[in-house]
Amino acid sequence: MLLKMEALNFAETKSGLQVGEGITTGTVCKQHGDDAMSAATRMIIETRDLTKVFGMGDTTVTALDRVSLHIQIGEMVAIMGPSGSGKSTLLNILGCLSTPTSGTYLLDGQDVSRLDKVQLAAIRNQKLGFVFQSYNLLPRTSAMRNVMLPLVYDRTHKVPREQWETRAREMLEAVGLGDRVDHEPQELSGGQQQRVAIARALIADPVLLIGDEPTGNLDSKSGKEIMKLLLNLNGRGMTILIVTHDPAIAQYTQRVIHLKDGRIDTEVHNGHGHPQPVQKETEISQLLSVEN
């Protein structure tokens, strides 16, 4: 019962986010006059000629070469490509961990391509949620405390200190770990650890969830469960970007962007269609099915 209620709360938060969306989209459209963008959709990621060059002088390597891509709100997109294709570089830039050499990157309508370290840190805190291949949980720290971590660095204090625990508990319940709040990472299975990581990624209410090989360290069963959970989140409106080399994982997404030699090689639509309007009833049952 509790799980249902919390999951519901969670869904409401998400749908609440979508209410303000029209305004933002409007300004984005005006500023950039992009005809391809419909007035009803809001772009979460919009890059133009994103280029990253490593090295100096004569020995330079162009890791990303004029990459332009768009990801709408509610989309679930996979980026694939062989090693050296520039997908890590792209992920780092899209994840605001580094900045492009040239080109622009609008994240949720905000140009983040020229921000400094401190501003990027704030963007990561406010807008992004990361899920890593190796979970990256703090060792010897309870699941609850791990999930709270982004709030510690939130300078806007959108969640008051006294609500951190409640909020973290909600998140853990939403990913099906309501009974594991006090467990430390070493007491959890890989799949459970990755769920903690997902709860952590979601707690600060990001506009984009970035998964860097999120199932890479998991067996196929746990991997499937994690993907189901991500699909669920996507079903409730969360925009998700996954970097993977596993075509089976990429199959879960709506769109797969293949990179090759720093450029977008192909873009494949998986035929899942564009994101559906949020349906609370199905979400909860889906979440429960993941749980079981």
Next chain:
Amino acid sequence: MNPNEVLRISWEAIVKNRVRSLLTMLGIIIGVAAVIIMIAISSGTEATIRDQITSLGSNLVFITANFTRNGPQRSSQLTSGGLVYSDATAIQQQIPNVAGVSVEQGATETVQAGPVSLSSVAILGSLPDYLSVRGMSIASGRYFTLEENTNHAKVAVLGSSLAQSLFGTSDPIDQSVQVGSLRMTVIGVLAKKGLVGDMDYDARLYMPLQVVLHYFIPSRFARFLGQSVRTIYVQVADPSKMDDTIQQINLLLLQRHKVSASSPDFTITTQQDIITTQGSTTAAFRNLLAWVAGVSLIVGGIGIMNIMLVSVTERTREIGLRQSVGATPSDIRSQFLAEALLLSLVGGVIGILIGVGGAYIFSAFGGMRTVIVPSSILLAFCSAAAVGAFFGFYPANQAAQLDPIDALRHE
């Protein structure tokens, strides 16, 4: 990130690595404890010396004879013989602000009482003022009078342990003792004084100065030179006029000895001079110890820096993760700086406890007097904090400058 969170995170990091944290703190703990114990011991020694000096009477001026002769041609002159007994009387009679004058002259004799015979007993000839000047008191009987001194009365006063050795439990008053060839009557026993410096005040036999000068130090030149004495003790009545009194004594003696002020044949020192001299010795000692403790603190600080650098390397992925969820370089820096600071402060507190406890143990079981100086605790604590901040800064900065991408990939 608010300071509470910074402190909490750092505290948790320390507690999670309890053993390592403790080992890291060890240098600081030892340094701080050493500072406190060393200062406590040297202050204790200083206090002991001061007490010993002042226990021999207060507001004292010591006049000692210089044993430098101004050449053989003057050796027979009356004035070059240093201090004489009459100098003491002159000081007592002519200088105002003098509470008492004591002249001491020692000798060594065999002392016998009934069947008990003690050889090489220290004998001290003095004046009646001796008791008040040297801060001694009588336990039973009385001290001798000025008349007895002038009349060479054969009376003796025993130190407490000497009385015990000679007479056991029986009352020595009015008993007779044989001192060398002289039969004397015991008129008093002094209260226990104990060992001051290396002088056992309780094992001595006290008698009028004149008796000592007359019977135990027969001087061939006494007729010409007067009765020479080594030291005259003057107790000043009003310590605020100490300097004036010293000047007056100086002038009087220069006049009496007919010597120039540039080459006097005596030296005047005050108790304060002696305390200062002794104090400067212990201060030098204390400074040396403080440097040793300081070096230990620096070594402790390097230990902290070392472990913090290891910790930064070990926790590179954690740093990367924190950065990925929004920690800024300054967040990371404050976290590691706070950790170093906490490590050294906790180490400092443990060190203070050990230092205070150690100082107590030293005084309780080591027979060493220790005085815990509050400022030394403050000093130790502040230096621990300074060490933490200083040696924590470099590792913290290293951590803050990590690139989030590299940090996240770190294996």
